Amino acid sequence: MNKVIAASAIGRKFGNTRALENVSFDISESEIFGFIGPDGAGKTTLFRIITTLLLPDEGKMTIMGLDCRTGYRQLRKNIGYMPGRFSLYPDLSVEENLNFYATVFGTTVKENYDLIYDIYSHIEPFKKRLAGKLSGGMKQKLALSCALIHKPGLLVLDEPTTGVDAVSRSEFWVMLKKLRQHNITIVVSTPYMDEAMKCDRVALIQRGRLLSINQPEKIREEFGRKLFSVTAPEKFKLINALRSFPGIRTAYPFGDSVHVTFKEDEFDDSIYKHLDRMGVINARITETKAGIEDSFLELMQKE
Amino acid sequence: MRTILYLIRKEFLQIFRDKFIGKAIFGVPIVQMLILVPAVTFEIRNVNLCVIDMDMSAESAKLINRLEGSTFFRIKFTTFSENEANQLLHRNKCDMVLQIPLGFAKNLGAGKPGRIMASVNAINAVSAQLSWAYLNGVIRDHNMNIAAENPGLFSGSAFSQTDVSNRYWYNEKLNYKYFMLPGILGILVTAIAFLLAGLNLVREKEIGTIEQINVTPIKKYQFITAKMVPFFLIGLVDLALGLLLGKLFFRIPFEGSIALLFMCSAIFMISVLGLALFISTFSSTQQQFMFVAFFFMIVFILMSGIFTPVESMPGWAQKFNLINPLTYLMRINRMVMLKGSAFGDISREICSMIVIAIAFTFIAVRRYRKTA
Ligand SMILES: Nc1ncnc2c1ncn2[C@@H]1O[C@H](COP(=O)(O)OP(=O)(O)O)[C@@H](O)[C@H]1O
Ligand SMILES: [Mg+2]
Numbered sequence: 022m023n024k025v026i027a028a029s030a031i032g033r034k035f036g037n038t039r040a041l042e043n044v045s046f047d048i049s050e051s052e053i054f055g056f057i058g059p060d061g062a063g064k065t066t067l068f069r070i071i072t073t074l075l076l077p078d079e080g081k082m083t084i085m086g087l088d089c090r091t092g093y094r095q096l097r098k099n100i101g102y103m104p105g106r107f108s109l110y111p112d113l114s115v116e117e118n119l120n121f122y123a124t125v126f127g128t129t130v131k132e133n134y135d136l137i138y139d140i141y142s143h144i145e146p147f148k149k150r151l152a153g154k155l156s157g158g159m160k161q162k163l164a165l166s167c168a169l170i171h172k173p174g175l176l177v178l179d180e181p182t183t184g185v186d187a188v189s190r191s192e193f194w195v196m197l198k199k200l201r202q203h204n205i206t207i208v209v210s211t212p213y214m215d216e217a218m219k220c221d222r223v224a225l226i227q228r229g230r231l232l233s234i235n236q237p238e239k240i241r242e243e244f245g246r247k248l249f250s251v252t253a254p255e256k257f258k259l260i261n262a263l264r265s266f267p268g269i270r271t272a273y274p275f276g277d278s279v280h281v282t283f284k285e286d287e288f289d290d291s292i293y294k295h296l297d298r299m300g301v302i303n304a305r306i307t308e309t310k311a312g313i314e315d316s317f318l319e320l321m322q323k324e
Numbered sequence: 325m326r327t328i329l330y331l332i333r334k335e336f337l338q339i340f341r342d343k344f345i346g347k348a349i350f351g352v353p354i355v356q357m358l359i360l361v362p363a364v365t366f367e368i369r370n371v372n373l374c375v376i377d378m379d380m381s382a383e384s385a386k387l388i389n390r391l392e393g394s395t396f397f398r399i400k401f402t403t404f405s406e407n408e409a410n411q412l413l414h415r416n417k418c419d420m421v422l423q424i425p426l427g428f429a430k431n432l433g434a435g436k437p438g439r440i441m442a443s444v445n446a447i448n449a450v451s452a453q454l455s456w457a458y459l460n461g462v463i464r465d466h467n468m469n470i471a472a473e474n475p476g477l478f479s480g481s482a483f484s485q486t487d488v489s490n491r492y493w494y495n496e497k498l499n500y501k502y503f504m505l506p507g508i509l510g511i512l513v514t515a516i517a518f519l520l521a522g523l524n525l526v527r528e529k530e531i532g533t534i535e536q537i538n539v540t541p542i543k544k545y546q547f548i549t550a551k552m553v554p555f556f557l558i559g560l561v562d563l564a565l566g567l568l569l570g571k572l573f574f575r576i577p578f579e580g581s582i583a584l585l586f587m588c589s590a591i592f593m594i595s596v597l598g599l600a601l602f603i604s605t606f607s608s609t610q611q612q613f614m615f616v617a618f619f620f621m622i623v624f625i626l627m628s629g630i631f632t633p634v635e636s637m638p639g640w641a642q643k644f645n646l647i648n649p650l651t652y653l654m655r656i657n658r659m660v661m662l663k664g665s666a667f668g669d670i671s672r673e674i675c676s677m678i679v680i681a682i683a684f685t686f687i688a689v690r691r692y693r694k695t696a
Contacts, residue, residue: 072539073539074535074538074539094541097538097539097540097541098541100539102535102536102539103536104532104535104536106532106535107532108531108532108533108534108535108536109533109536110338110531110533111531112338112341112342113334113337113338117334117337121334122540124327124330125327125330125331125537125540125541125542126540126541127541167536168536
């Protein structure tokens with residue numbers, strides 16, 4: 022398979038901040054590749070390097086066969102970028118924004134209409150509306166349409182679903198999946214662990230380093246330990262009680278429950294007695310399957 | 325080229341869609357012309373005089389008569405007490421005390437300089453200076469008369485005439501509006517080209533569109549040109565509007581060539597557009613830009629000679645004005661409009677402005693390349 026992006030040992034500093042450190046990865050054609058990590062992990066910095074907005078201090082990156090340092094002129098014709106912040110003209114209408122991007126890429130909306138049809142048709146009824154007056158979900162669809170209008174080989178989406186409602190978020194992922202049939206490679210970042218499952222492969226990124234690159238299923242399997250979910254009415258008390266138990270290895274809050282692992286990697290039922298003594302009532306413990314987030318926390322723990 | 329034209333169209337669309345800017349670009353020249361020109365014009369009428377005529381001669385009476393006959397002075401008090409006069413000045417009852425000492429006529433008759441003394445209330449330095457200049461003007465007239473009536477009597481002039489500044493020569497009636505209006509026109513094009521263009525550039529950064537624009541095949545020169553051209557054109561339109569208003573409302577004389585005036589303003593705008601681009605590379609918000617640009621604008625305007633003649637500024641200020649494009653524009657506007665100067669008369673100023681325009685643009689583009 023062709024490599025759309027090949028990055029090796031990429032490093033980038035801002036003053037004393039190491040935004041990226043020894044980052045290496047390969048992305049294949051038509052893949053949906055996700056970068057998952059918390060705020061400040063370095064996702065935007067990496068994406069700005071991929072989109073030729075920023076040069077790396079160290080390392081080498083080729084994108085669609087072109088070097089990121091020298092090939093930027095060619096690359097800019099063939100990359101679609103949707104920055105994390107909504108960055109279309111709020112004082113131009115939906116239609117004008119789309120026409121603007123089509124024109125600067127030397128194409129027309131008509132020419133690539135089939136590519137954006139699935140997305141643009143949702144907002145076409147509002148095409149005379151100013152972009153600044155759209156709802157979050159509609160802005161996101163317009164931004165995606167604008168990033169796609171020149172039929173790029175590589176689509177780079179920086180946190181496209183942050184600040185968007187749940188329905189629009191899942192709609193958005195359906196649209197991305199559909200783009201695969203047009204041979205468009207998609208690189209996407211997100212702070213939401215549940216969205217990781219929708220990628221073909223994900224890279225976990227933390228403090229500028231990649232912790233792991235794999236298929237989301239495999240990353241869950243990489244967890245490699247027995248994981249238990251504990252619930253009790255008073256969650257804060259529960260977490261403290263769990264952490265004070267000598268046999269507990271890790272205890273992280275997870276939604277309504279607390280995910281724990283044991284040092285011996287076996288369930289130790291003396292924990293019920295301990296919780297009782299600590300005044301936690303009605304605690305329920307069940308074994309559960311590790312999610313991406315569990316793997317992430319596990320990998321961070323090892324760092 | 326097609327891309328640039330398309331981008332320019334987009335800019336115009338956005339400018340006129342902006343509820344405020346769209347109106348301001350035509351509102352500002354109107355307001356500046358109709359309100360600012362009369363407001364900053366410190367034409368002083370009715371300077372209240374207190375006269376102490378110790379001489380009581382025919383000569384002194386003639387001088388006083390002449391003062392009274394001028395439109396600027398009004399003789400409000402006459403007294404023989406210096407004390408009283410000073411009191412009047414102190415209590416703001418009069419603006420100037422004129423003292424004609426004993427022996428004034430005798431000295432004149434003997435061909436010696438006649439001395440008089442004037443004290444001016446200088447709390448408002450500008451009006452004091454102006455009253456002083458008016459007084460000098462009247463006295464100069466008076467001298468000429470004496471000289472004409474008594475040929476051969478004077479070898480030198482009795483009173484200092486150097487204070488009568490050159491500018492009145494082309495503005496005989498001391499109409500301050502004529503003097504201010506060409507200057508205000510200079511400020512007008514500065515505001516449009518410098519502030520609006522710069523704010524527009526920074527806005528793309530502030531709202532984040534620049535990130536997406538930079539990942540398109542648009543070249544930097546195309547982007548910048550498209551940002552500059554609309555304000556350049558609007559500046560020229562506003563200049564025309566300002567001139568028209570000046571003609572209609574103040575009957576400002578226009579002695580020189582209109583084309584020359586527009587050409588000079590065009591060169592000037594290129595230099596401030598360059599400066600705007602330069603400052604924009606340091607600013608990430610419109611507020612930051614505004615703060616720095618405001619500072620530059622104030623310095624440029626105050627030092628340009630719009631209020632006070634550049635020639636009377638200290639040496640360092642005159643040196644600074646060598647790189648102040650507004651100084652040249654101010655001079656050119658006045659010379660072309662009031663004096664009818666032709667290209668040859670102002671070629672030095674034009675050359676200086678061209679050099680400044682090239683230098684500013686060069687520095688700005690270099691800096692822009694590095695940062696963006
Ligand atoms: N232009 C910049 N100047 C200084 N520091 C920066 C700049 N851009 C990013 N950083 C720093 O680099 C780190 C990574 O930031 P970023 O790539 O934006 O992370 P993410 O997108 O994952 O939230 C952060 O510590 C951030 O403060
Ligand atoms: Mg980010």
